[in-house]
């Protein structure tokens with residue numbers, strides 16, 4: 001069984017964002033694999049270790065530097081990579097078209113992705129890819145079992161846990177609680193350098209949406225901070241909750 | 251082309267609050283508002299949508315719609331969009347809503363704004379504000395494809411009464427069992443007497459400073475006194491004190507309550523991503539340098555094990 005994993009390169013979650021010429025500046029920003037996609041890569045590698053998957057292919061659409069995200073996934077244990085070179089201003093539609101075209105050529109049995117990207121994530125791309133490829137999609141999974149041409153997925157849904165069954169091939173998107181991604185070993189990092197990565201140009205697709213502006217939200221002003229005996233501050237906090245916030249007490 | 255549609259978010263006839271938030275906000279935008287509901291035995295819900303501004307309620311009932319499934323729901327709404335030509339369609343940014351909207355958008359080859367926290371509409375055009383990079387950046391995205399599609403973040407817009415006609419319209423069923431390609435094997439509701447995190451007016455969260463189940467129990471007692479939801483930082487989730495569905499933050503839930511109380515939470519950037527847009531924030535932390543105080547309206551530098559009991563008895567007074 002061949003598994004393709006979609007990995008997006010994103011800013012480190014600690015990154016401080018600055019705008020330059022009205023755009024988000026990536027100067028000096030540490031780039032990582034989107035945390036959800038890292039979990040998807042780990043999930044794919046575990047499927048291979050269990051003998052369910054035979055090959056794990058990682059795919060990323062973006063600028064040349066997205067190669068680093070691919071190499072990291074290879075160092076974790078993926079077998080090969082595909083870099084789809086595309087303007088990072090491509091919207092969810094254009095990215096899905098480009099990724100789906102490249103995935104189609106691989107004819108995979110399973111496509112894994114993250115359920116949202118931690119940067120400008122929209123929770124759209126995997127669903128759109130599934131639609132383009134005519135495959136079912138299951139979202140926000142925390143467990144998966146594959147047997148008899150079917151994937152049985154446990155998802156974190158609103159207000160509960162849902163178990164969904166779909167035929168494979170299918171597109172499946174991860175929740176972070178699915179697994180704990182491994183750190184690449186030194187050996188893995190060395191091996192990754194020799195693993196094949198194909199670079200292909202993105203299939204042409206025009207954006208369907210237009211970004212009008214970026215802005216930074218007004219910095220939140222720190223309010224009152226009290227240092228005193230616990231009983232004293234607790235009483236004052238209670239007063240504030242009653243008089244300013246106007247909480248209802250049961 | 252006319253009207254704004256709000257797709258009703260419900261499960262087994264239980265309507266989620268975000269539905270009312272969407273109806274109320276859509277009404278403010280001026281165009282005629284309709285609710286759209288698919289399911290079994292859902293016609294009886296129609297008056298609920300009228301209360302919040304729905305002039306029309308499109309009701310489609312069939313076995314195939316009993317539970318949300320992408321294939322049948324998308325087939326049905328496409329038939330209705332073709333027949334009634336709404337200007338815009340809003341969905342909840344929820345487990346089902348984002349799947350529905352994304353699949354629909356791709357099937358129609360059009361744009362979609364997800365997780366919107368601001369909405370502007372005019373004929374054939376929508377401008378949506380989104381909070382991205384974990385709340386560190388705001389962006390405005392324009393949708394000019396038709397219909398204008400968006401998913402709306404729960405807990406952002408106010409629910410406002412707005413009595414309207416709520417006339418029931420029953421479009422033809424346009425989906426069949428053959429459209430279904432996912433089988434829901436089970437849905438186990440999280441058993442909790444507390445409100446859901448992204449619906450609660452008050453959220454009380456505990457972090458590593460709770461030190462264990464005992465500290466978390468204090469957080470829960472305070473929450474119950476306030477009719478609040480309980481949340482946690484990743485540290486308390488990873489320690490197994492709280493279920494993963496209660497994690498607040500970048501890789502957890504984004505909450506927007508009237509009041510957020512952080513007890514024993516340092517305020518890491520990934521945690522702030524999930525709660526910094528709360529209306530009021532209170533923090534209880536022993537470390538005067540804790541970054542949570544930078545975003546708090548009311549911070550107390552003290553031991554939560556001592557503060558919470560006194561706080562509860564004072565609140566009762």
Ligand SMILES: Cc1cc2nc3c(=O)[nH]c(=O)nc-3n(C[C@H](O)[C@H](O)[C@H](O)COP(=O)(O)OP(=O)(O)OC[C@H]3O[C@@H](n4cnc5c(N)ncnc54)[C@H](O)[C@@H]3O)c2cc1C
Pocket residue numbers: 013035456457458459460482483484485486497498499500501502503513514515516517518519520521524534535536537540552553554555
């Ligand atoms: C990719 C990524 C995603 C992440 N996503 C999330 C996320 O979604 N949500 C999230 O929360 N974290 C997330 N994190 C983790 C985050 O970086 C922090 O590690 C985490 O939020 C810390 O939790 P904490 O504040 O409970 O623990 P700590 O940082 O250890 O803070 C504990 C606090 O408790 C205080 N304290 C100790 N004893 C007491 C006492 N008796 N009374 C009062 N206060 C006391 C301490 O002063 C301290 O400030 C993520 C990290 C990464 C890398």
Ligand SMILES: Nc1ncnc2c1ncn2[C@@H]1O[C@H](COP(=O)(O)O)[C@@H](O)[C@H]1O
Pocket residue numbers: 006007008009034036037059060061062092095099112113114115116117120121122123124125126
């Ligand atoms: N440029 C990209 N390259 C590879 N995968 C992507 C890209 N953009 C999005 N994805 C995948 O789609 C998921 C959801 O992205 P989004 O819809 O942008 O929130 C991500 O977690 C990735 O798995």
